[in-house]
Amino acid sequence: MKELIERLRSKFNAKNIKEQRKNFVFITVEKKDLEGCVLYLKEFEGYGHLTLLTALDWIEKDQFELVYHLHNYSNKTDVSVKTFIDRKNPTMVSINNLWAGARVYEREIKELFGIDFPGCPRVNDPFALEGWHEIPPMRKDFDTKKYSEETYFPRPGRYTKDNVAQMEEQLYPVEAEVKNGIAETVRKK
């Protein structure tokens, strides 16, 4: 693993090397080096299996992170290659020509994060969502709560109580009356 890491460092300027376990390492490369790096790992280092391709939204850094998880069947080791792309113009080179299975991942990421993979077959077809009109739901600025409140009807008989009101009612009803009566005098215009 040590030698492999050294090779990735010198060839692809791999950074942020984190050896999660002795047979599993995370590396980060620049966007332009990503395709070359996974191609190299596949063709020259025996990492023939694309276990997973996924994305993370770092909204505060204005970036998306893409994670390519590769497995080597012969020595049972894993390399996870990460790269960061601009969140404003989220486009990434497609690797569907290296692994046919990447098509599914890329289509999924397109739908859930809105990251485009030009050249990937059927990348714009709906994946799991039907009739989706909102911003991609895995983006951090998607308001899940608002969406579920607007989309799903509340179950009949549901109720919720406010803990502050409950404590007022149960523990200090007189003082609560005083508080409300007094507060008005300061707010009154």
Place this chain on the structure above:
Amino acid sequence: MSLKDIVSPFNAWKRAFEKPDTIVKPLSEREGSDLYRGFHINDIDKCIGCGSCEEICQNAAIDLVDVASVKAKPGDSGLRPLIDYGRCCWCALCVDICPTGSLGMSNDYTWISENSDDFRFIPGIDEKKWNRSEKGYRRSAESWLVDPNRQHMNEIEPDKRKKNFDEYAEGFTDEQAMAEAGRCLDCGICIQACPTHMDVPKYINAIRNKDLDEGLRIMYETNPMLEACGRICTAKCEDVCAVGHNGKPIAIRSLKRYIGDQTFKKKDEIMDLKPAASTGRKVGIIGGGPAGLTAAFYLRRFGHAVTLYEQHDKLGGMLKWGIPDYRLPADVLQREIDFILRQGVEVKYSVKVGKDISFDQLHKENDALFISVGAQIGSDMPIKGMETEGVYSGVEFLEKVAKGEKPFVGKEAVIVGGGNTAMDATRSSIRLGAKAKILYRRTEQEMPANREEIREAKEEGAELKILSTPTKIEKLPSGRLKIECLKMELGEPDKSGRRSPVPKEGSEFYIEADVCIMAIGQKVEPEFSETIGLKVTKWGTFEVHSDTLRSNDKVFAGGDCQTGPDDAIKAVAAGKKAAYFIDKQLRG
């Protein structure tokens, strides 16, 4: 086509007689992994019904509901989360936000029922097979969404601060306030604990929104002594803070001070209080401490004319005479009082009711009276030598300090008592140049003073002598005091739950000191109570209706003179309550 391609399909047959990897029904044998996020579990005794789980749930799957077996109590709303598994997406945000760590997830996920309502239940209350599951997801220190550490104000170091009476806590910077406000979960469990029920989450939210003007207005709705309270409040709110269960509570008092510090210069402009329409009714207030001042402020807001009778030449009561400048600078207190007076309060300074003016006259002249004279007399110890020169009561000593009289402390001062007055007397004696020794009859754990007061007193060099009590004081030929003491032991718990001290026989010892300050409690001035002829309790405090603070006809009483010596925020609450019920009575 190679031979391998032809043979390999037949390889599959070699497993034909092995045990299959697939599992035969029933599925119950197949357990989720140890960290699996299955059905929730909730430790009902640990849960405080703060509602953070409900607030964070992105699917609105959680409701806070009544539970027959749990009642609301201080620090606990008595409500518990009910989860709708038709909505839950098992994301575990509710577990990761939970301040007490009561909520977790079992690794159980297989459960079938034909009734969809069965999938709405209250974890920990409704009996489920996974309720006692040890496995499943729990939040870790890393995944906890709450920052357990609080911001600390910059303070002047003990060695420097003990040389003068300057305020030593510098107040939060903007960055500190913002970081601290960001820790608040906005749950509101603290509101009940505050005697005047300040809207803590609302004003903390105002800090987060960088709208301190609004923060100030929110605070004035419940407390016109907020700048003083921002410095010296006993902060009962912090004792019940949800974050305090597994981390350090939010520094609520410091955030209050921050708003006050940032807004006081523009207070009139921000508050923009137009005088209320006059009702033509007159209210007299006896005693200008926090209770009297608060009552005066709100009575003016109701439109009643207010006259305040104060026996000293300055207002503020115990905040002025009992709390040293290093904790509450005189100018901070004065500017806050001035704002109250600007609402149109008439003040008669240096007027002692019962001496300079009769109570009957006030009774005749006013439509209502509020007595808030406090508990200003230091309690004596029933021991020999109390009248010896060099023996002070705590309040008497602190009053001299507040007046700038620099009372004699010599080289060594002994302070008797374990409350905040004792700590104030201790730290004041140190600032006047003495070495201070505190005698307390129980142990440090039982001391009623705030923990930080005790810590800071020790930092400044105070020596703590626990389980000791004075029994006799004599003057030595050298002019110093000889204090005879006894060692104590802790016996059975008394009514307050604290273990009562029992003298240890034959354990006499002596200490020498230049002065001895007795800070063992205060009481209402008995002569005053006699003059006004109001009913008093066996402790000498005024007996009033506990809900309305009304005594009889038009006389109300509140603050220390009704509760016995207590903290400022309770006095503020009493003043507010009195204003409300006086107004109610005057309007009929």
